[in-house]
Amino acid sequence: MLKLIGSLLVLLVSSYIGFKMASRCQERPRQLRQIITCVGSLRSHIIYSCLPLHEAIANSTNGIYGPIAEFFQQVANLLEKNASLTPQEIIKKVLSEMEGSLILKRPEIEVLYVLGGNLGVMNCKEQEKYLSLVIEQLERFENEATRLRDLNTKMYRYLGICGGLAIVIILL
């Protein structure tokens, strides 16, 4: 009886881990897409409406929900409150605060970090060029992430369930 309960628990936990990994895999392209949307609308807000940076960033999250919107909102809040910090420092701070909920890998984080360093230090035209470049880079990452998602989601699920079964059989 005890063995049965133990093996069920092992099976449940390993399947949970598998499904969790799969959902992380699915979440990443979605978050990247949201970042692209935000940066795109930030570009429009900077170039056409010429808003101050914190307002532009806050407005750029309109219609977007989830961790990415929260990230940009937090950046905007901190920008408004702390005049002494540069955008780069703020982005770094918020990124480290929200490490758990943002499923981003090193290259995207570096891109965001460099984006912070270049926000608000050039004129409109250069800014537009730079933001287009960032969007292009992020789109490349998104394509890669979508490819990885298609490959890995199923694999993680199978591996989770089968790994649990394997552990149970070996230990039984």
Next chain:
Amino acid sequence: MGLDILFKIAGVGILVSVFHTALKQAGKEDMAHLCTLAGFTVVLLWVVQLLGKLFNTVQDVFKLF
């Protein structure tokens, strides 16, 4: 004891084949082969123990020392 180990080995075999397919589909052939090897090793460990027992029994039966 008798049939138990057979079913265990069959289970490991089925699982390893599923692992292999899943990993291969994800384009990780090297991991798939590694997985197969790991399953094989586990089964081999069980079988070697049983073989050792068998040899001991044979020695005991025929008094070969």
